[in-house]
Amino acid sequence: MRAALGLGWRLLRAGGRKGLLGAALTALAVTVSTALLLFAVSANLAFEGRGDREAWRNPVPAQGRAVAVQSVRVDYVRDERITVVELAALEPGAPPPPGLDRFPAPGEVWLSPALAELARRLPADQLAGRFAGGRGGTVGDEALVHPGELVAVRGWAPDSPVLAGKGTDEPRGEVAPTRISDFTGEPTPDAQGYRILALIASVLMAVPLLVFGGAAARLTVARRDQRLAALRLVGATPGQVVAMTAAEAVITAFAGAVAGTLLYVLLIPPLTGIEIAGGSWFAADLWPGVPYTLAVLAAVPLLVGLSAVVGLRRVVVGPLGVAKRETPPGMRFVRVAVLLAVLAVVPTLSVGSGGGMIAVVLGLAFLSINLAGPWVVGLIGRITAGTARGPARLLAGRRLVDDPRAAWRTVSGVALTGFVAGFVVLLNPSADLLGEADASRLRLSVPAARADAVAAGARERLTAAGVRAGTEITGEGGEKVLVVALGGGRAAAPGKSGKGEKADTPVDALVDAPVDARVDAALVDRARTALDGLVPGRRATSTADDDRFGHVLIGDIGTGTIVVLTVSFLVAVVSAGITAVSSVLDRRQTYALLRLAGTPLQVLDRARRAETLIPLAVMGGGSIAVGLFCALPFAITGLDAGGLATLLACVLLGFAGVVGAGAASAPVLRSVTENPAPRPD
Incomplete structure (x- = not known):
């Protein structure tokens, strides 16, 4: 060796x-x-x-001896999510959670660096007032999902009402009080x-x-x-x-x-x-x-x-x-048969098929396109040569027939990018899919027995905070909902039935005047802070909060689409440029002999472009169609105007990249044909 x-x-x-x-x-x-x-x-x-x-933060209930009680609640400030972890030690020496030097003492609050900075920057009645108590320290990076995450960890006594709830249907991201033996947890x-x-x-x-x-x-x-x-x-x-x-x-x-x-x-x-x-x-x-x-x-x-x-x-x-x-023997149709066999599996997939299975099928589809590509390019070459009406197209067609693998390598990057583009555009939902939620009405779950007292306390706190709002009690059974409407309206007279409330239920309602859904973010944060702690373990939320994860996910899918397409186009353009130059170097003796025979350089250049753009148009369009077909089982929406624009942009960028790569190799073509006299290789 x-x-x-x-x-x-x-x-x-x-x-x-x-x-x-x-x-x-x-x-x-x-x-x-x-x-x-x-x-x-x-x-x-x-x-x-x-x-x-x-x-x-996603605790596993203790199977044996429990050392602590943990719950997780979600709050918001300036439309950003705050994760609040409530903890109480059940015995001395309980192990601290990740990111903390020690277990938080009752009444102690630990804040992540970003949350601590935001609490210092905003007025206290908009954020810091929600985390009253002694500062225990800073939550370390090993407990944070990302550097700017807003996380608070608060310590309580084991008998605190905050950790006494038995919630059965917690909102997304929240965890009911759970007795734990450690902080191992499991992925959310x-x-x-x-x-x-x-x-x-x-x-x-x-x-x-x-x-x-x-x-x-x-x-x-x-x-x-x-x-x-x-x-x-x-x-x-x-x-x-x-x-x-x-x-x-x-x-x-x-x-x-x-x-x-x-x-x-x-x-x-x-x-x-x-x-x-x-x-x-x-x-x-x-x-x-x-x-x-x-x-x-x-x-x-x-x-x-x-x-x-x-x-x-x-x-x-x-x-x-x-x-x-000598021209190598032609390739067999079995290459295309493999692609068709893989595509036959696609309709059996669904969102519930599992990431591993989906990834395997996508990988096989990629490889099958790469396997079938040279065979299709050879077929395109035969058609091009047979229908040629000029020397450039004839040379291009004969080149595609002579070495379809080399011609495929020039366009394979853009063709595979077409597959990616076709796949992701159907998985990229529009930002308008969820609509515009109402952020002006805050809701707070309250026990039915305390509904009147909580409503009175809410009015008192909001008035003290300078927040103009009305209140309304809705719902039936043991749990009711206090609705706080911000920014307008007037309160109904005591004893009158409010909107959504039975006549025999005590009511404090804002029902007569419309509320502006575009209330100031500072007003919403002041209201949240004023209502914090009104019902232990519960926080005021809005329908906009409920939709926030959906909006984040849609934005993330868009970001992921941009990243994937950027990587794919970078590969495609670099691949096209490198293989174009390589192809000229490979055939420099052929080009030199053609020039020696009197073929104009412009004809050679047009033939070189044709042998790239013709298969690119066919294979690029075919790859996009295959990508769209593979995405159908997972499609969130149809191909809307945004998706169509993305697809069109991908097509234009792909062709522009290949044309640019071809133009970059033109000086190499001139170089290898400057001295057309044959010489030993």
């Missing part, structure tokens, strides 16, 4: 300026692939890390949902990267095959040819993988600013760790080396045919 590495390194250095340029293109392709692959892996691990840090349903979405996004990013990385080994393949075929004809054994090829590919790919790792490290700081699930990221979240980094550093060169070796069958078995530049 040492001899093979040495010979491979010598051949790499002895390849001349054009050979070194080909090796540099391969290294650049691997650099981009490695950096983006590390990002895809890190994104998946980052959501897992977030779920682990949040798990302590929301965290698990985000992990599934992250897994799907990782597949949408990683599979094209792996395809691109494997294709990097086939750059300047024609020149390499000619050189290796000559070595076979002078006596090199198949094993020596395979070893030299693998060594050359691995050396180049390893250099690119190291450069890609360094590039990703430089990208981590700006990537932490991408806001998902309510906040940005800790830098440690986006670092995959040494084991995963080493795995990528080993896997990428191995993939490139394996891809290079797989393409050696003709060199090893028939070196004379390679040396004579």
